[in-house]
Amino acid sequence: MSPLFVGRARELAALGDGLVKARAGASSTLLVGGEAGVGKTRLIKEFTGHRAEDAQVLVGGCLELGTEGLPFAPFTAVLRGLVRRLGRDGVAALVPGGNTRGLARLSPEFGEPDKDGAEARARLFEQVLGLLERLAEERPVVLVIEDAHWADRSTRDLLSFLIRYQRTAARLLLVVTYRTDELHRTHPLRPLLAELGRVEWVTRVELRRLTRREAVALAAGILEREPSPADMDRIYSRSEGNPLFVEALLSEAGAHESLPESLRDLLLAGVERLPDETQELLRVASAGGQRIEHDLLTAVAGLGEHELSRALRPAVAGNVLVVDGEGYGFRHALIRESLHDDLLPGEHVRLHTRYAEALERDLSILPAPRGAIELAHHWHSAHDSTWALVSAWHAAAAARKSTAYDEQLRMLSRVLELWDQVPDAAERIGHDRIDVLKQTATVAHLAGEYERAIAMASAALADLDHDADPIRSAMVLRQRGLTRYDLGRDGYRDDLRLAAALVPADQPRLRGQVLESLSRMLHRPQDWQEKIDTARLAMEIGHEVGDANVEAHALINLTWAHSCYGDMEARLADYAKARRIAARDDAYNAVMRCAISESDALEGAGWHERAAQVARDGVEEAVQYGLARTSGTFLAINLAEPLVSLGRWDEALQVVEHALDLAPPAPYRASLQGFATDIALARGQFDRAEASLESSRSVLSRGTFRDQTVLPHLCREVRLLWVRGQLEEAVRAVGRVLEEQDLVISPRYSWPLLMTFAQLFGAVPPSSPSAPLAASLLTRLRELAPELAVEGDLQQAHQLTFRALTDADHVKDWDRAVGAWAALRQPYTEAKCLVGAAQAALSSGDRQGAAARLGRARELAGGLGATPLLEQLDVFARRARLGGASEDDGQPLGLTARELEVLREVTNGRSNREIAEELFISVKTVSVHVSNILSKLTVATRGEAAATAHRLGLFD
Structure with a gap:
């Protein structure tokens, strides 16, 4: 070197x-x-x-x-x-x-x-x-x-x-x-x-690779002199600047007149100059891998300490082996690979057998799970099917202990591959093929190989007789049901129901686990009573057998099934009880789920402050349990949501950014980015909102997700189209949502959609091509609203707002909605409803009342930095001459009367020539007006100008 x-x-x-x-x-x-x-x-x-x-x-x-x-x-x-x-x-x-x-x-x-x-x-x-x-x-x-x-x-x-x-x-x-x-x-x-x-x-x-000049410097350092140009030409042309090859070729060039014929010869040349006993020891070592422990090499080589040291010393001195802690490593992996590839078939089998036998005698030579996995590797390389299968089974158990699920899956897959080659395989490992398939399905699920998990579970079920072996059938069905649920596949409820039916009464612990899993996965309204009955039974069983994890999870399921947002105190007592049960046996998974469920229920009831506090405490607990980046990031979702509701947007963004820095799982990331999208839309940061929404869209397109994720995302899609001025596309998007989604199932997430859609239809001008479709869809919304349940103050506020938007439009109806949002301490929605209340007051002739409501709305919107809403308030005040606008020229956004006329035509999609003909002015004059409009609206394109006009309702 x-x-x-x-x-x-x-x-x-x-x-x-x-x-x-x-x-x-x-x-x-x-x-x-x-x-x-x-x-x-x-x-x-x-x-x-x-x-x-x-x-x-x-x-x-x-x-x-x-x-x-x-x-x-x-x-x-x-x-x-x-x-x-x-x-x-x-x-x-x-x-x-x-x-x-x-x-x-x-x-x-x-x-x-x-x-x-x-x-x-x-x-x-x-x-x-x-x-x-x-x-x-x-x-x-x-x-x-x-x-x-x-x-x-x-x-x-x-x-x-x-x-x-x-x-x-x-x-x-x-x-x-x-x-x-x-x-x-x-x-x-x-x-x-x-x-x-x-x-x-x-x-x-x-x-x-090294340049020729660098290779010469390297060679000079090795030889302590500069090589001749002819030697360097040959060395550099063969090595192509690879430092290892330069070194090896220099060594060979000093000993022989000609260069080696192949790279393998080149790599082994230094080995071949060593004593025969050292070469033999290196061949033995090559079968042990790139690095080999001293004790293992001693056991396999069959040499005493003195003989081993004598054989090793030339290899270390010749820089073929290097001392590495308590063992040895080859100076370069290519040298080991060349030595190992050079072994004859008989030598290959014999050496790997010797390694396997040495590890069988004392597996503690290597740390777990390395020892077990290396043992499995050597028996497999020795082509001994029986011991390869047995050792792979034990290696799988060692890998599981280290949470090396992918390696465990690989070892179990090897067991299955070798199964037919070992006639007494079941006797050898103490388990039959169904057991191996069952365990492989479980491990594949843990490793994230969901498709493979389902395939393995299905293969096991194909060989199982439910009547003759109900216990294992139930276990495999439970595993397949859980995996199907995680993958968004149908059939998970059927699997879990059948599993529950199969578990015999003399297996209460398993029965409790299956029933708890079933109750957790029942979400449809038609399954609600079954969810309650199943959760109650699972909780009783968990208590009887002392399974705190099942008991706590089942109580959480039961509490959620009973969740009525109008009776939160009783539900909170149940969550506190579930937490005590879980803490009793350090069931940290149940403790985390309790925090997640409780904070989610509080937010759904409109108890935003308490929801935020429970979620914040849960994040801190997750850190203590070592789950900050799993359960902790999920709880960050439950913390960001109430902060958005409360108008603490900057704080919410800090929570979102911190959680995203921890690179959470993709579905968590999509939910977090959704809240950032909501804030960006409300603040007029539309490019940021679009980028964030696109990121969420790419995640959600790759899986099947529940309403709590899908419906808010669809609402954001519609809102973005709306604020971009793409009204026709927004209306069509609403049509698709109403066609494809069953909004009755999840009132908590459906009411915000109905409210947003109704607001959108109210902004569609009668002259718009999409007006007939909007009117038809609005009729469908009115028909759908009575079918949606209303639980708790938050859903009541949404319902009041929807009624004000679609059926009444009276001051008292709007004021009820405003009061509901004020009581919930949701400033943004309160401000938006104040706009409707002000419009209704103005229509009834109450100019002073309209001005007061606009003033309060402006105060709320200003505190939030909700720029589009402030602009809307400004335009409304100017048009109604209520005062309070930020400009004093009497026209919206500082536009002249002629510029407003031109903007109206731009909004209708007309070209400069068409506008000139309509307004009886020259095309050049239109162009000047359009430039002035873009400048005053601080937008770059005619489309953005039209979008601003639509958003502010300038021509409603």
Whole structure:
């Protein structure tokens, strides 16, 4: 290896800049790519060894077994290194809350892991990030993850999590290396790199090959003299500037007159000069992977300590192997790959068998779950179907303990692949094929492979006799029902109902779980009584068998089923009881769901302040449970919604932005962005609203979602079309909603739609081409409204407003609506209703009353920054000559009478020539008027001018 480090000034500078930012408190990530042998590892060593002396450097590498990575391998290595340096208690002291049961999934030093489940992985990820945050409080942390092209899915997920959320951990620099030449079109790292590359604080750096001048400098450093031009020509032409190949070719050029015939010869040339016993040991080591523990190599090689050291020393001295902690690693992965590929078929089987037998004798040589997974790999590579199946089954259990669900799924899939090759497979693992299919379905669900989960559950059900085996049938049906629900597929209710019918009475715990799941998934009005009865029974069973999780969840289901927004005190008492039950057994999933359901119910009742407080407390609880970025971001939705209702828009935006920084799941993100869209629409920030709505639209188009997500989104779509002046498109969009959605099912989310649609139809000019359709749709709205239930003060306020818009339009009706919104402390909707009340007062001849109502509306709208509403109020005041407008020229928005005439024609879609003919003026004069109009309205196009006129009702 050259003592000189050449040709990487730009890359070193990028790493240095990242460290400077970390020292200043701003975290960042560098993704360092390059082909094999280009010098990624050397770059990192140069940086960490000479440029990062003041930082804590943590290094972990991804490990490869054949084509499979090991779950969490780099993070396990980092954690073990910290334990060696700080001790177990020292590391435990750095974990937020002091609870290290999550870290036990990575290292056995921390005891037994906490409960399994979908949240277990989230807690593990939170604890790893929390550990890095605490470390960075002392001094900057540089976390290096090498060879990410070998990363398994669990490692990729954790890595993605850390990168997305690293901004919460000041003074953290993440460096990730990977081989670009390994990233074929379907490689799983490719989409992750593309996605992370769009993150603001992520920088991608790609190492290029060396120029000829740099290669000469590298060669001179190795030879301690400059090579001859002829030698350098040959070396550079063969190596093409790859530093590893330059080094190998220089070594060979000194020993032989001709260059090797192939790259494999080149890579193995240095090995072939070593003693025979060392070459044999390297062949043995190559079957163990890129890195191999000393104890495992000793056991497989069958050599004593003295003999092993004697054989190893030339390999280390020759820079083929490097000492790596408690084991050894090949200087370059290509050397190991070449050695392994060079094994004869018999050698390949024999060596992998020896590794498997050594691990069978003492699996503790390697940390869990690595030992179990490597054992499965070696038996599989040894082509021993029986032991490959058995070891894959045990490896799946080890992977589950580490929440490495993707790896567990891979191991279970291998068991199924090998099943027919092992006649006594069921006896070997103590489970039949149906059990394996059942477990695979569950794990596929946890891994997010929903389609596969349904397929596995269906395969198991095809082999099950419901009458002969009702217990397993019920378990598989429950799993398929839950997965179908998550995927938005029909049939989930049928699966859960059949599962409930199949569970025998002597299995109360399972029966309680199935009934609770069924009650939770019943949402249709026609299923309401069944939901109540099922939830009550599940709650009783959960209490009898001591299953606090089932009891608490069932009580939440029952409370929600009984939810009448007019009787909230009773419901709040039930939620408090559910919380006590869940806390009794540390059922944190139920505790979080209680906060979510209670805050949602409070908001639906119009108790906005209390809803916000419950949601805020829930966010803090989520942090304590290590679920800030899962349950916590969901609760952020429930916090943002009441803040929007209360008119605390800037505070709501802060909540939304903070939650989005945590990169929540896509459906959560769409809901959060929806509230940002509402505020942008109300403030006249239409481009921002459109961008936010487009982002939500892309999420919602990829799945099936409930009314609470879909109906507000459809309302925003219509509002955006309306404010853009696209009235015809807005009216047609309403028609599609009424045609495709059953609005009777969800009154809470349907009433806002009806109110918005009625407002839209009132803004459609009689001369508009869409007026007949609008009138027809308004009739349908009037027919639909009596079918919608009205529960609680919030829905009552919507109903009062709808009546004022569609049936009455009397001052007293508008004043009732205004009073309802004022009582709910919703200033924006109150202000909008005040406009209707002012118009009704003016129509009845009460100019003073109209002016007073407009004044109050202006006060509310000004406090919110609701610019479009302020403009509307300004135009209304001018036209009615009520005073209070911001201009004093007597015309709306400062337009002259002629400019208003021209704007009317522009709004009707006429060209300059058509306007000139209509108004008997020249085309040039029209053009001047149009330019003045655009300037005064501060818009760029005729379409935007027409949209403004429509929005303000200038020509109603």
